[in-house]
Amino acid sequence: MALYRRLVPLRSLSHLHPTPAAISSVSSPLTPTRHLAYFSAEEAAAERRRRKRRLRIEPPLHLLRRDSPPRDPRLPDTTSALVGPRLSLHNHVQSLIRSGDLDGASAAARAAVSSRVHPTVFTCNAVAAFMIRAARHDDAVSLFDFFFRRSGIVPNIVSYNTLILAHCEAGRVDSAIEVYHEILAGAPFCPSAVTYRHLTKGLVAAGRIRDALDLLREMLSRGAGADSLVYNNLIAGYIDLDDWNKAFELFNELTERCLVYDGAVHATFMEGYWKQGKDKEAMDNYRSLLDRGFKMTPATCNVLLETLFKHGKHKEADDLWETMMDNHSPPTFIGINAESYNVIVNQCFKEGQLQEAIEVFHHKPRKNVQMDVGCFNNIIGKLCENGMLAEAEKLFEEMEAKSVLPDVYTYTYLVDSCFKEGRVDDTMQYFYQMADGREHGPKFNIGFFNRMLEGLTEADRIGDALNVYWRMPDKEIKPNTTTFEILVKALCKERYLDRARDLARDMARAGVVDPELREYITETFKNANRQEEIERAFEEKPVPTYRAVEENTVPPPPPGPPQTRIAYRPPIPSSPHGPSGFAVNLEQIMHHTKEKQVMVLLNCILALVDPMKRSQCQHLLSKG
Structure with missing residues (x-):
C-alpha cells in the first residue's frame, strides 16, 4: 500500500x-x-x-502501413524453452546421437512433433547437424522440410545455416542461394557471418568466384562486419586461380576494415607461396603477421602451427608454441587450448617421438589448461595404436584426477588394445566399469558393443559375449545386423543351436533383415534336421521398441528394498543345455515399463527368455 x-x-x-x-x-x-x-x-x-x-x-x-508488410511475427525458441519434458526429450535425442543411432534420433524427434512434448528448435538442429557430419545431406534437407515447413516449428539462423551447409556440401549451390534469399525475405533475423562463410566457400568450390565476390560486397553493404574467414575463402580461390593481384587487393581491404584478423589468411598465403616453391616469401608473410604484435587466439595459432609443421619449419613452430604458453594468462587471455596440444602431440607421433609426445602432453603453462576428453582420447588412441597400452592406462587413470570423464571412445581404444594383447578379463572389467560405474556415465554406441562381441567370440568366450548382448536394452542400444551376425555365426560354429534359434527370433522381432545371414542360419539348421524350427523363428513379427520420451518422469521402482535391484547379470553357463538358459534381469524390465505397455512387455519378455522362465514372467505380470 x-x-x-x-x-x-x-x-x-x-x-x-x-x-x-x-x-x-x-x-x-x-x-x-x-x-x-x-x-x-x-x-x-x-x-x-x-x-x-x-x-x-x-x-x-x-x-497497418501497406508500404512495409510486417514479417512473420513468430520468433524461434530461446534457451529458456529447454526445460522440463522438452529438455528431457532433447537429452534423449542427444544420447541417441552420441551413441551413433542417427536414425533413432531422427525418429524420436519426428515422433515428438505429434506428441504432447514438442521438440525445440535446438533439438531439430542437433539431428540435422549430425546428419551433415555423417555426409547424409539429403536427410538433413528432409528434416528441415519436415520440422520447419510442415510441422510449424520456427527455425533460427542456425537452422538455415545448417540447410545451406547441406546444400553446399552436396554441390547444390543454387539451392543454398535460394535459402539465403528466403532468410532475407521473411526471417525475423539477418544472415550471420557463418551464412556467408558457407555460401562463399560453396561458390568458390563450384568455380563461381565472381558470384562469391558479389556476395561479399552484399554482406558489407548490409552493414555486416568484415569477417576474416569470408575473405579467406575468396583469397584462397584467387590464389588457386593464380590471380595474386586480386588476392592482395582483398587482403589490403581486409586490413583496412579489420586491424585484428584471423591468422588463417596468412596461412593461406603461406600455402600458396610454398606451392610455387617460394619459401622466402612464405616466411616473410609469416613474419609480417608476428610484427603486428597482437596476441593471437588459439584457433589462429593452431592453424599456423599445422602449416609450419607441414612444411618443416620446426624451429618457428616451437617458438610459436612457447609464445602461446607465455601469453596464456586466464581469465585475462586464453592463449592455448586442448586442440593446441593435439597439434603438438600429433606432430610428435608423426616423427616417431612417442615418449616426447607424453612429455609435451604433461607440459603445462604457468596457469593450467582445461583438458577435455577429446584431448585425452587423441593421445590415448595413438598410444594404443603404437602398442603402448601401459602408458595409455596411466593417462586413463589421470583423467579421474583431472575431473575429465572418459567417454565411449576412450573405452573403445582400451578394450581394442586389450583384445589385441589377449587380456580378455581386463576387457570385461572395463566393460562393467563403464556399464555400472557412475549414474550418469558415458553413453554407449553400437560400435562399442559390436567390438566387445567380436573380441569375446574370437577368444571363445561366448558366455561373456551373450552377457554383453543382454546389456544392450539397458543402455537403449538396438542391435543391428553386425551384432546378430557375430553372435549367431559363433553359436552355430560351436553347435549351440538352441541359442542361435533364440537370437534368430530376436533378429526377426527387432526387424533386422539380412538375406545372407538368414540363408546361413537356415542352412546350418537344415543340416541338423531342424529347418522347420528355424523357419518358425523367422516368422516372428517385429515388436516396436518402447522408449519413454513422452514423459519427463521415470516410473517408480517396484515396492521392496533397494537390494532387490540386480546390478550385474549372472554369467551364462558355457553349456548350451544349462538349466538357467538366458539370464534376464526381469525386475529391471518391470521397473521401466508402464501399465499401458503390458502387451508389448509380454511380447518382449517372451522374446528374452526360454520356456523355463515363462512362469516367472506370468508371476511378474500379475504383480503389475
Whole structure:
C-alpha cells in the first residue's frame, strides 16, 4: 500500500500533458471520470489489462502501413524453452546421437512433433547437424522440410545455416542461394557471418568466384562486419586461380576494415607461396603477421602451427608454441587450448617421438589448461595404436584426477588394445566399469558393443559375449545386423543351436533383415534336421521398441528394498543345455515399463527368455 502512495505524486503530474484518451474521457458526459492515480493494486492491474486489450483490438497505425508488410511475427525458441519434458526429450535425442543411432534420433524427434512434448528448435538442429557430419545431406534437407515447413516449428539462423551447409556440401549451390534469399525475405533475423562463410566457400568450390565476390560486397553493404574467414575463402580461390593481384587487393581491404584478423589468411598465403616453391616469401608473410604484435587466439595459432609443421619449419613452430604458453594468462587471455596440444602431440607421433609426445602432453603453462576428453582420447588412441597400452592406462587413470570423464571412445581404444594383447578379463572389467560405474556415465554406441562381441567370440568366450548382448536394452542400444551376425555365426560354429534359434527370433522381432545371414542360419539348421524350427523363428513379427520420451518422469521402482535391484547379470553357463538358459534381469524390465505397455512387455519378455522362465514372467505380470 505504501508503494502506491509514493506513486501518487508522480502520476498526478500527468494532467500537465493529458493523453487523447484522457481528454475524451473528460469531454464526454457519458464516460465516468478516470483518475490517473490508483489507490489499490487491483485498480492498477485492471488498468494494465484494459490497455493491453485495447492494443490488441486497435494496433498502432505503423503496423497497418501497406508500404512495409510486417514479417512473420513468430520468433524461434530461446534457451529458456529447454526445460522440463522438452529438455528431457532433447537429452534423449542427444544420447541417441552420441551413441551413433542417427536414425533413432531422427525418429524420436519426428515422433515428438505429434506428441504432447514438442521438440525445440535446438533439438531439430542437433539431428540435422549430425546428419551433415555423417555426409547424409539429403536427410538433413528432409528434416528441415519436415520440422520447419510442415510441422510449424520456427527455425533460427542456425537452422538455415545448417540447410545451406547441406546444400553446399552436396554441390547444390543454387539451392543454398535460394535459402539465403528466403532468410532475407521473411526471417525475423539477418544472415550471420557463418551464412556467408558457407555460401562463399560453396561458390568458390563450384568455380563461381565472381558470384562469391558479389556476395561479399552484399554482406558489407548490409552493414555486416568484415569477417576474416569470408575473405579467406575468396583469397584462397584467387590464389588457386593464380590471380595474386586480386588476392592482395582483398587482403589490403581486409586490413583496412579489420586491424585484428584471423591468422588463417596468412596461412593461406603461406600455402600458396610454398606451392610455387617460394619459401622466402612464405616466411616473410609469416613474419609480417608476428610484427603486428597482437596476441593471437588459439584457433589462429593452431592453424599456423599445422602449416609450419607441414612444411618443416620446426624451429618457428616451437617458438610459436612457447609464445602461446607465455601469453596464456586466464581469465585475462586464453592463449592455448586442448586442440593446441593435439597439434603438438600429433606432430610428435608423426616423427616417431612417442615418449616426447607424453612429455609435451604433461607440459603445462604457468596457469593450467582445461583438458577435455577429446584431448585425452587423441593421445590415448595413438598410444594404443603404437602398442603402448601401459602408458595409455596411466593417462586413463589421470583423467579421474583431472575431473575429465572418459567417454565411449576412450573405452573403445582400451578394450581394442586389450583384445589385441589377449587380456580378455581386463576387457570385461572395463566393460562393467563403464556399464555400472557412475549414474550418469558415458553413453554407449553400437560400435562399442559390436567390438566387445567380436573380441569375446574370437577368444571363445561366448558366455561373456551373450552377457554383453543382454546389456544392450539397458543402455537403449538396438542391435543391428553386425551384432546378430557375430553372435549367431559363433553359436552355430560351436553347435549351440538352441541359442542361435533364440537370437534368430530376436533378429526377426527387432526387424533386422539380412538375406545372407538368414540363408546361413537356415542352412546350418537344415543340416541338423531342424529347418522347420528355424523357419518358425523367422516368422516372428517385429515388436516396436518402447522408449519413454513422452514423459519427463521415470516410473517408480517396484515396492521392496533397494537390494532387490540386480546390478550385474549372472554369467551364462558355457553349456548350451544349462538349466538357467538366458539370464534376464526381469525386475529391471518391470521397473521401466508402464501399465499401458503390458502387451508389448509380454511380447518382449517372451522374446528374452526360454520356456523355463515363462512362469516367472506370468508371476511378474500379475504383480503389475
